[in-house]
Amino acid sequence: MEILAMILAGGRGSRLDILSEKRVKPSVPFAGKFRIIDFTLSNCSNSHIYNIALLTQYMPFSLNEHIGSGRPWDFDRRDTSITLLQPHEKPDGHSKWYMGTADAIKDNIEFIKRKEPKYVLILSGDHIYKMNYNWMLNDHKNNNAELTVAVKRVPMEETSRFGIFEVNEDSKIISFEEKPKEAKSDLASMGIYIFNTDVLIKYLEDMLEEDLDFGKHVIPKMIEDERKVFTHTYDSYWMDVGTYDSYLEANLDLIKKSEEVGINLYDQDWKIYTRSEDLAPVRIGATGSVLNSLVCNGCKIEGRVENSVLSPGVTVRKGATVKNSIIFNNTYIDENSHLDTVIIDKKVYIGKNCLIGHGDDLTPNKEKPELLENGISVIGRSTIIPEGAVVERNVRICTRAKIDDKNKLIKSGETLRR
CATH class of the missing domain: 3.90.550.10 (Spore Coat Polysaccharide Biosynthesis Protein SpsA; Chain A)
Incomplete structure (x- = not known):
């Protein structure tokens, strides 16, 4: 060899x-x-x-x-x-x-x-x-x-x-x-x-x-x-x-022009291989729009997706917007919720009328300021975000954490655990 x-x-x-x-x-x-x-x-x-x-x-x-x-x-x-x-x-x-x-x-x-x-x-x-x-x-x-x-x-x-x-x-x-x-x-x-x-x-x-x-x-x-x-x-x-x-x-x-920066995922002479899921094609509904984004198989888009990357099986319902964000597999974003500069792990449910990555307060995360100080909020796997919740900037929501129905505001810099 x-x-x-x-x-x-x-x-x-x-x-x-x-x-x-x-x-x-x-x-x-x-x-x-x-x-x-x-x-x-x-x-x-x-x-x-x-x-x-x-x-x-x-x-x-x-x-x-x-x-x-x-x-x-x-x-x-x-x-x-x-x-x-x-x-x-x-x-x-x-x-x-x-x-x-x-x-x-x-x-x-x-x-x-x-x-x-x-x-x-x-x-x-x-x-x-x-x-x-x-x-x-x-x-x-x-x-x-x-x-x-x-x-x-x-x-x-x-x-x-x-x-x-x-x-x-x-x-x-x-x-x-x-x-x-x-x-x-x-x-x-x-x-x-x-x-x-x-x-x-x-x-x-x-x-x-x-x-x-x-x-x-x-x-x-x-x-x-x-x-x-x-x-x-x-x-x-x-x-x-x-x-x-x-x-x-x-x-x-990856969603910028390949000659500017990033890796060209469409180069047939140097393919990136993976173990793929067998899912239906992307469906963009009558009210849906996608701008400058990567959207994978199985996604259903009825809202607006802009400058974002969506993994397989993500749903974005009517009136919802996703901007500057990374959304992992099988996450469901319900009607009229708005996401900006967030990373969301698999199988998360975002209820109706939520604001995730909201506001201009850039207070660094209090527990881990070295990790989150530039406005990104992160939501762990299988978390349920109830209707009307507001999650501000530099927030960490750990896997399967629960938001109190009586206090749906998670302020900038906070960490929410199970």
Whole structure:
């Protein structure tokens, strides 16, 4: 086998908060019909890399069900497969959760040895991008590299959010700094690595840190040892949808013109594959209208949808409006309710005459101001919003929470629990 792809898909995604209460971050719906993981899986399929290992950990049920045998991505071939790997007990009786990115790979080192690939491609399952990994592999071979790291140029004012590499004129890495205050370069790590298998195994087996991480431990050690470590520069759209703000932005990027920003979902030469539901076509009624939006199968639109993304099976009744919002599967928005800049999880009921995302008060969320401060309100799965309720800005309504019929006003910055 030439190359084995190992996809890290076990992260909880705590900054996605309510959206990752009952699912792992890569399993969060995206762009209506997809999941976040679909972009990485489709990149592998389009790159003709069919030997895949998916490393899961936190709340893997939704993700496991979505992946199945890997058929939508053509992974269920005679001589290839997708393997789901979870933390497991070792022969010495020792077992633990994955503690870091490299620790997760180290815990499955016997799997790599059994497969005997020449190269190991390590990927994150929670980024939105389209990339041909063969171009990176060609760079790796041409440089006679032992490790190649995918990097993307970022604005200098954003370098403090990333691991930053300094390289020479041949793209060989000469220094690396994690989230520097004053960066020497604008080349940010994308968390995508190609290792020579023998080198990867050597470093994983030699390093004893419990929280073993590629960025913190493995890459700095290889640079210190003057190993052949190079970069591959990627210059197209890439987004880490790890926050409510970036998640909403990346979804809404998709409904802009593809030459301006975002990913072209209609490119027949690089399709994004997924496990689709069999639902009826979209129905737009006599009173319905849709402007600059993505609307998936099974939706019934009698109101107005503008600059929004609707997952399969969403209903928008007469007189209702949905603006600048992301609505997950099978949510029902009743008559004359108005939604603006909200993210709503699956199977939510919005009663008649509600105002969701209402007003100009941008008080940050009191419990989690670092997550909600720019006006987005979020409603968890299977929540019922009673008729006439008013939900203002930066509000968190947790899964299955109930609004008191006597107090239907949820003010900006509040959190409502079950």
